[in-house]
Amino acid sequence: MLSNYHTHSHYCDGRGELREYVEYALAHGFSALGFSGHGPLPYDNKFSIKQEQYLDYCNEVRAMKAEYEGRIEILLGLEMDYIPGIQEDFTPLIEKGGLEYSIGSVHLVTHPDHVEALRNSLLHNDNNSQSIMPHLWYIDGGNPAHYDNGLNELFHGDIRYAVRTFFHQTNAMIERNRPTIVGHFDKVVMHNRERFFSYQDKWFQELLHETIALIRETGCICEINTRGIYKGRHTDFYPARDTIRYMNTLGIPVIVGTDAHAPADLDRFEGAYEFLSEIGYRNIVKKLSV
Ligand SMILES: [Zn+2]
Ligand SMILES: [Zn+2]
Numbered sequence: 001m002l003s004n005y006h007t008h009s010h011y012c013d014g015r016g017e018l019r020e021y022v023e024y025a026l027a028h029g030f031s032a033l034g035f036s037g038h039g040p041l042p043y044d045n046k047f048s049i050k051q052e053q054y055l056d057y058c059n060e061v062r063a064m065k066a067e068y069e070g071r072i073e074i075l076l077g078l079e080m081d082y083i084p085g086i087q088e089d090f091t092p093l094i095e096k097g098g099l100e101y102s103i104g105s106v107h108l109v110t111h112p113d114h115v116e117a118l119r120n121s122l123l124h125n126d127n128n129s130q131s132i133m134p135h136l137w138y139i140d141g142g143n144p145a146h147y148d149n150g151l152n153e154l155f156h157g158d159i160r161y162a163v164r165t166f167f168h169q170t171n172a173m174i175e176r177n178r179p180t181i182v183g184h185f186d187k188v189v190m191h192n193r194e195r196f197f198s199y200q201d202k203w204f205q206e207l208l209h210e211t212i213a214l215i216r217e218t219g220c221i222c223e224i225n226t227r228g229i230y231k232g233r234h235t236d237f238y239p240a241r242d243t244i245r246y247m248n249t250l251g252i253p254v255i256v257g258t259d260a261h262a263p264a265d266l267d268r269f270e271g272a273y274e275f276l277s278e279i280g281y282r283n284i285v286k287k288l289s290v
Pocket of ligand 2: 006008079259
């Protein structure tokens with residue numbers, strides 16, 4: 001069976017109406033589709049669903065779910081950002097929207113010394129991106145300059161400390177929120193391109209393994225995200241093939257997501273299922289139970 005639970009739309013930074021995703025999924029033989037727009041954040045930004053549109057998003061997903069019932073199972077979810085100082089608790093959004101699942105992801109890393117400054121900014125309604133962004137390291141997006149600038153300006157070029165902070169932020173998210181799915185949890189490598197460290201470095205492997213141990217302990221599902229490959233930004237899945245092999249030895253449940261930002265991205269699985277079957281992966285989740 002085909003499914004995809006990592007999808008965006010015009011409500012956040014994707015393209016296309018919800019209906020176009022559903023129709024594409026149906027035409028390509030999917031039996032389940034989850035919507036996971038970027039959850040609203042309490043500061044101005046270009047990528048997440050706007051606070052004032054959040055309930056429209058939830059209601060439209062529910063309307064699709066009802067309309068297409070019996071043809072495809074549609075689930076209402078969000079991809080939520082865990083950002084110390086800005087958003088640490090997913091519960092309010094989950095409850096307000098009546099969500100059926102969550103993807104927890106880190107795209108923006110808070111420097112530990114800047115948590116209070118962020119809290120104060122929000123407290124005083126100083127929530128424009130110029131006030132907020134200097135405290136955050138943006139590890140995602142198409143422009144490596146954001147990665148390099150944040151690393152240099154916020155972390156003074158200390159890549160180990162910066163990457164450790166990324167993983168510790170991920171760990172804190174898992175412990176506190178236990179998202180249904182942990183999204184692209186090694187994406188901090190995307191703009192590295194083996195410039196500052198190697199994936200095989202012992203310190204990096206230790207950080208990976210620490211997060212995997214936590215995923216195992218909490219029972220979250222680990223995402224295998226294919227977007228880096230079809231966007232030409234990365235040559236491997238998030239997490240990488242070697243990491244997936246290691247996770248198989250621990251029996252970690254995995255789910256493949258394409259992180260679709262357009263309807264035609266829905267089936268960009270990029271050989272993920274072939275790879276999983278080739279290595280005899282034991283615990284593959286194809287359908288979320290709610
Ligand atoms: Zn993401
Ligand atoms: Zn996403």
